[in-house]
Amino acid sequence: MAEDDNRAVSTPHIEWRQGDFALGVGSFLFGDIPEVGDIGGIGAFFEGRDPAGFAVVSQTCDIVSDPVKYATVAVCPLVDVDSKRIGEVARGHVPRLGFIENAPQGLVADIARPMAISKQLLSTWKRVKGFTDEAKARAFAQSLERVFGRFAFPNAFNNSIRPLDKKIKSKYGKPNSPLGKAVNSLVEIRVRPSASWDSVAVRVQFLLIFDADEKRLVDPLAIKEAFETELEKMQWQGGFGIEDPPVRIGSYDDFLARDYVESVPLDVNALSFAARYANNDEDG
Numbered sequence: 001m002a003e004d005d006n007r008a009v010s011t012p013h014i015e016w017r018q019g020d021f022a023l024g025v026g027s028f029l030f031g032d033i034p035e036v037g038d039i040g041g042i043g044a045f046f047e048g049r050d051p052a053g054f055a056v057v058s059q060t061c062d063i064v065s066d067p068v069k070y071a072t073v074a075v076c077p078l079v080d081v082d083s084k085r086i087g088e089v090a091r092g093h094v095p096r097l098g099f100i101e102n103a104p105q106g107l108v109a110d111i112a113r114p115m116a117i118s119k120q121l122l123s124t125w126k127r128v129k130g131f132t133d134e135a136k137a138r139a140f141a142q143s144l145e146r147v148f149g150r151f152a153f154p155n156a157f158n159n160s161i162r163p164l165d166k167k168i169k170s171k172y173g174k175p176n177s178p179l180g181k182a183v184n185s186l187v188e189i190r191v192r193p194s195a196s197w198d199s200v201a202v203r204v205q206f207l208l209i210f211d212a213d214e215k216r217l218v219d220p221l222a223i224k225e226a227f228e229t230e231l232e233k234m235q236w237q238g239g240f241g242i243e244d245p246p247v248r249i250g251s252y253d254d255f256l257a258r259d260y261v262e263s264v265p266l267d268v269n270a271l272s273f274a275a276r277y278a279n280n281d282e283d284g
Contacts, residue, residue, distance in 0.1 A: 012123040014064040016056055019100055019130030019140050021078060023053035028077050029115060051077035055100055055109045055130060056122070057144055067119040074114045078107045093169065095267070098143035101136045102129060111147045151264045154197055156238025164230055165267070182226035185216040192263035194243060205243035206231070207263055210251060224249045
């Protein structure tokens with residue numbers, strides 16, 4: 001911050017909310033190895049091309065907090081992508097990119113490239129409200145959680161689960177197959193290990209959590225059978241195997257808190273709030 005960090009700071013920043021953005025406000029700054037001749041430390045560099053703008057990704061409570069005690073917020077660049085990429089983002093296939101409802105056509109948030117700025121600087125930017133639809137704002141928050149909160153599964157598990165992951169993503173939004181109907185009826189897929197993930201032998205159980213009755217395309221038994229059919233085809237690696245029973249299914253009310261806490265969401269959960277499927281719109 002400029003000159004005196006202890007001086008009073010004006011408060012226009014309190015109008016900002018997560019997902020709000022500003023256009024044409026400057027360059028993206030990042031740290032890298034210092035240039036030749038510099039000793040130690042971090043070199044500061046600007047990208048060659050300025051982004052279209054920046055969106056605020058800090059939680060709203062952090063944005064509006066006391067700027068003297070908490071002087072900065074995190075922003076990420078708004079980047080221009082083509083229609084093909086837009087479609088991939090809408091399907092939930094590009095975790096690092098997120099939709100902002102009121103951003104200009106073709107601009108998405110590059111969530112995986114955060115940059116810290118002072119609240120003083122934020123207060124000088126012309127704020128554009130990012131969201132008018134609360135559901136879309138929640139979906140953006142889930143996108144942030146997906147990028148920064150994903151569990152690091154062991155490589156052997158990832159290799160084992162990859163065919164299922166691809167199959168689920170290919171069938172989501174296509175309710176003309178048993179698996180398509182099943183995955184479109186779920187809000188979450190979680191995996192519960194029988195032991196620590198780095199144990200020599202780990203058996204896993206899939207928790208399939210379905211939505212309200214009116215949103216299910218098939219009954220719970222059909223969902224369970226569709227997943228069990230796919231699990232029978234899997235070839236497990238590195239000491240991983242399937243639990244007996246391999247699948248448990250129900251609503252959030254049907255699972256214990258322990259079930260939820262001791263399990264981990266699969267990355268395919270992003271499909272449940274992907275823009276394309278939420279809006280029934282190919283372009284999101």
